[in-house]
Amino acid sequence: MKKLFFLSVLLFGIFSFSQTLSSTLNKTTLALGEPAVLKINIENLQGKDVKSAPKNELLPFHLEETKDEIIKKQNNYTREIEFAVFEEGKFQIPALDFKIGENTYKTIPYEIEVINTAKKGDKISDIMNNKEVKLGLKDYWQLYKFYVLGAIALIALFIIIYYFIRYSKREKNTPKVISNKTLKDLELLKKKKYIENGNYRLFYVELLEITRNFISTQYRIPANVLLTDDLIDFMKQNNTISQENEKVVEDIFLRGDLVKFAKTFPDKETMGADFNDIKDFVKRSSKDIEFENIRSDV
Structure with a gap:
């Protein structure tokens, strides 16, 4: 008798301090798209935490969840999932894991049959006639x-x-922009102090190169590929450059060729004068362009 009493007390203690997990499914046979409800209930929580799959991710993917509601209290946990299936056939709801404290519990599995309730030959009518x-x-x-x-x-x-x-x-590409760029190149040449140092060969090499590039860009004359004599003949026949500017280019280019081949040795005054003459030629070039444009229009 005493053993029976102690056994009853032991069983009562186990059940009074353990959690009870239960689940119910309201329908096991569904029509296409018909909602069903799976409800999981846990009692006697005693404040323990409950962990399971996140919301809307508890059921397999072919069961489309439309509602997933969780209600948790001190001693109770309820999770109610509403879902629907849009394919015919039999589908499984496997045993679902719920971790309560340190222990894991599983729900019972379910099998659902989904049927198409529409009959062959059923006529589908619009609620209202189409209107134009x-x-x-x-x-x-x-x-x-x-x-x-x-x-x-x-x-x-x-x-x-x-x-x-x-x-x-x-x-x-305006004449003014081209002239300003060339004037800057001439100022850079001046800062190298070739004139002050008497470095006449490098001075004339770079001065003629700057002038050739300028004539090619400003006047559209192939000065970069023509020899000095050919360039002078071309300028005289072309008549694009004014005679004043033409004379400056001719004198300085001829003198520059003599300097490059060591046939003449200019002094600082000549080098300075040639530099200023080229600079003035660049500044005056816009007038040549304006005159050429007027002549082209006529």
């Missing part, structure tokens, strides 16, 4: 205005890019 709606200009504008505005914006963007490229190139 006449659209006005305002309606068409509301439908397509964003396409029209997008097309206009795209065309405007292309026009802006075109003119930007066109005028930016033109700005870079």
Whole structure:
């Protein structure tokens, strides 16, 4: 008798301090898309934490969850999942893991059968007959205005890019811009102090190179590939460069060739005068271009 009493007390203690997990499924046969509810309940929690799969991820992927609600209290835990299946056939809900404190519990598995309740030959009717709606200009504008505005914006963007490229190139190649660049190159040459140091050969080599590049760019004359004599003949026949500027280029280029081949040795005054003459020639070149443009128009 005493043994029976102690056994009863022991069983009562075990059940009074253990957790009870139960699950219910309201339907095991479903129509396509019909909702079903799986409910998991845990009692006698005693404040322990419950861990399981995250919301909307508890059931297999072919069971589409539409609701997943968890209610947890001090001694109770309830999780209610509403789901639907959109394929015919038999599907399994496996045993689901729930960790309570340090222990893991499993629900019982279920098998669900999904059937198509529509019968062959059933007629499907619209609730209302189709109606023809006449659209006005305002309606068409509301439908397509964003396409029209997008097309206009795209065309405007292309026009802006075109003119930007066109005028930016033109700005870079204006006579004034070319002259200013060459004047900067001449100032860099002056800072090398070839004149002060009497380094006449390097002075004339670089002075003629700068001038050739300038003539090629400003006047569109192939000065970079022509010998001095050919360049002088070309300038005289072309008549693009004024006679004043032409004379400056001829004198300095002929003297520069003599210097390069050590046939003459200019003094500092001559070198300085040639530098200033080329500088003045570059500044005056815009007048040559203006005259040529007027002549071309005529």
